[in-house]
Amino acid sequence: MSTKGPRISPLSRRLSWMNLFVSGSALLLASVAFLAYDQFTFRQTLVRNLSAQAQIIGSNSISALTFNDPQAAESTLSALSSFPEILSAGIYAADGHVFARYSPNPGQGAIAAAIVPANSDELVETRTDEVFLVRPIMFQGKKIGAVYIRSSLAALNHRFWRYILIAAIVLLVSLIVALLISAVYRQAIVGPIVNLAQTAQSVSEQKNYSLRAAPMPDKTEIGVLIDAFNDMLKQIQVRDQALLYAQGELEQRVQQRTQQLVAANHELEAFSYSVSHDLRGPLQTMNGFVHMLVEDYGSKLDDRARDYLRQLRLSSRRMSELIEDLLNLSRVSTTGMQVEKVDLSELARTTASNLQSREPSRQVEFVIGDCPKVEGDSRLLQIVLENLFSNAWKYTSAHAQARIAFGCEKRPTGTVYFVKDDGAGFDPRQADRLFKPFQRLHSEAEFPGTGIGLATVQRIVQRHGGRVWGESSGHGATFYFALNMK
Numbered sequence: 198m199s200t201k202g203p204r205i206s207p208l209s210r211r212l213s214w215m216n217l218f219v220s221g222s223a224l225l226l227a228s229v230a231f232l233a234y235d236q237f238t239f240r241q242t243l244v245r246n247l248s249a250q251a252q253i254i255g256s257n258s259i260s261a262l263t264f265n266d267p268q269a270a271e272s273t274l275s276a277l278s279s280f281p282e283i284l285s286a287g288i289y290a291a292d293g294h295v296f297a298r299y300s301p302n303p304g305q306g307a308i309a310a311a312i313v314p315a316n317s318d319e320l321v322e323t324r325t326d327e328v329f330l331v332r333p334i335m336f337q338g339k340k341i342g343a344v345y346i347r348s349s350l351a352a353l354n355h356r357f358w359r360y361i362l363i364a365a366i367v368l369l370v371s372l373i374v375a376l377l378i379s380a381v382y383r384q385a386i387v388g389p390i391v392n393l394a395q396t397a398q399s400v401s402e403q404k405n406y407s408l409r410a411a412p413m414p415d416k417t418e419i420g421v422l423i424d425a426f427n428d429m430l431k432q433i434q435v436r437d438q439a440l441l442y443a444q445g446e447l448e449q450r451v452q453q454r455t456q457q458l459v460a461a462n463h464e465l466e467a468f469s470y471s472v473s474h475d476l477r478g479p480l481q482t483m484n485g486f487v488h489m490l491v492e493d494y495g496s497k498l499d500d501r502a503r504d505y506l507r508q509l510r511l512s513s514r515r516m517s518e519l520i521e522d523l524l525n526l527s528r529v530s531t532t533g534m535q536v537e538k539v540d541l542s543e544l545a546r547t548t549a550s551n552l553q554s555r556e557p558s559r560q561v562e563f564v565i566g567d568c569p570k571v572e573g574d575s576r577l578l579q580i581v582l583e584n585l586f587s588n589a590w591k592y593t594s595a596h597a598q599a600r601i602a603f604g605c606e607k608r609p610t611g612t613v614y615f616v617k618d619d620g621a622g623f624d625p626r627q628a629d630r631l632f633k634p635f636q637r638l639h640s641e642a643e644f645p646g647t648g649i650g651l652a653t654v655q656r657i658v659q660r661h662g663g664r665v666w667g668e669s670s671g672h673g674a675t676f677y678f679a680l681n682m683k
Contacts, residue, residue, distance in 0.1 A: 232357070236356075239356060250346060251332040251344040261296075262296065283346060284327060286347070318333075392410055393423055409430060410423050537574075559594070564604075568605035592621045615675050621672075625668070658679075662680065
């Protein structure tokens with residue numbers, strides 16, 4: 198890809214501002230340094246000039262002080278008229294009174310005499326807008342007077358603002374030049390980065406890994422980055438093509454496996470019906486002959502023979518129940534699901550009412566809680582509750598007064614439903630055997646059954662994307678199940 202037009206990207210603007218900031222900062226610091234140096238040196242030069250002028254005036258005024266000639270002293274001071282920055286000047290006598298004075302402004306008064314420190318040749322005071330200098334006049338090692346000069350700092354201030362103006366002009370011109378130079382080189386530096394960013398954005402939006410960023414002829418850091426990015430896109434493109442090929446092959450295999458699974462389910466269903474028909478026929482015949490033997494020859498048989506026939510009849514009946522449970526287990530694993538909103542509390546009430554109507558003589562208290570509706574197959578979930586309630590009903594049969602409860606709990610993983618009874622319970626160490634077909638934790642003599650019910654419950658719950666488990670402390674049992682777990 199290539200950049201479209203000479204537009205300025207945010208990165209270009211940032212680089213331009215950065216260049217201007219760096220250049221401006223450097224020029225500003227340099228200007229401040231030069232200005233400070235110029236002010237300092239100009240002030241020092243001014244003081245040196247004033248000191249030289251005071252020394253010359255003092256030397257030329259020795260005779261005037263010696264012979265008490267103020268007019269000669271004033272004539273000497275008048276030489277300062279050629280220096281417009283001089284505000285006033287004067288000569289003090291040894292006793293401190295004004296001997297002679299000079300001022301471009303005739304109304305300017307004299308200044309009180311200042312004392313020069315003993316360890317210094319002169320006294321210099323810098324004020325807001327002027328400099329005041331006092332230098333003693335010495336003759337033959339004795340102080341015979343002093344010279345004072347007041348000079349304006351207007352020239353210094355004028356020089357300061359002139360330098361400010363010059364620095365501002367230089368700074369402005371330099372920034373304009375820097376901006377022009379930045380504009381010239383910006384495209385060469387930022388263009389490849391903008392191109393790389395646009396390519397990356399296009400790849401991200403279009404998922405088209407065949408795109409490439411325009412390479413750079415030179416191998417700078419940006420050129421290396423672009424080459425590495427293009428190489429990465431090439432590798433991703435190769436892997437993506439391989440993945441698409443593998444995905445297509447996998448989908449084909451899944452389709453084949455699905456067809457095989459559907460065929461196997463059809464065969465299993467056909468086999469189940471065949472087993473149902475082929476096994477139930479002989480069992481019914483066997484039951485019929487046993488019934489005929491009992492009816493026709495029962496009086497001729499002894500007690501042992503009649504007991505054998507009774508055991509044979511019970512075994513055939515149990516065999517019929519096993520066949521029916523196996524068929525039910527096969528159906529819940531293979532039949533399709535019709536998902537809808539299901540009220541488990543209402544299903545629980547219906548199941549409890551059916552159990553109570555079968556054995557009205559039993560004293561069982563049903564406690565049914567109100568639980569939220571779930572997404573599922575109402576027919577399969579009805580089988581879940583029928584099996585769990587039937588187990589609770591069976592294992593509480595030894596109690597004169599039993600209690601069976603249905604409810605739900607809110608847990609971090611979602612809503613958990615339970616069926617709880619106060620029956621015989623089970624050994625918690627053998628809980629892993631509960632949901633395996635034909636695995637029973639109680640003998641047939643204690644509680645009859647085929648051991649298929651809980652396995653059927655587990656199959657249905659798993660088909661609903663959930664899990665089921667049981668808990669018991671040896672007395673009573675609680676079976677929990679959760680549906681549509683994330």
